[in-house]
Amino acid sequence: MNFKIEICVKLKNDVLDPQGKAIQKAAYNMGLKNISEINQGKFFEIVIRNANNLDKAKKIANELADKLLVNNIIENYEIASVKKI
Numbered sequence: 001m002n003f004k005i006e007i008c009v010k011l012k013n014d015v016l017d018p019q020g021k022a023i024q025k026a027a028y029n030m031g032l033k034n035i036s037e038i039n040q041g042k043f044f045e046i047v048i049r050n051a052n053n054l055d056k057a058k059k060i061a062n063e064l065a066d067k068l069l070v071n072n073i074i075e076n077y078e079i080a081s082v083k084k085i
Contacts, residue, residue, distance in 0.1 A: 003048045004045065005079060005081070005083075006079070006081045007064075007080065008042075009043075009044070020040045054082060
C-alpha cells in the first residue's frame, strides 16, 4: 500500500518567530488590521510506498521527521493528514 502523508512543522511556543512577526507587520501595513498573530512554519508532503499498513506508514513518517525534517530543540511537528493512494 502507498500513503500520502502531510507533516506540518512549527516553532515551539517559547521560540521567537521574527519571520512571522515581519509578515504580521506587513499585513498590518497593507490594511489587514484584524490579524493578531502569524506563525511561519514548514509543510512537507511525503509519499510512502510499499507500507504494509497505516501504522507502518506513520512510523516511517515520524522517523523521517524526528531524524531529518525537524530541529527538535526549537520545533514541533504533527502529521496533518494521511491518505491511502
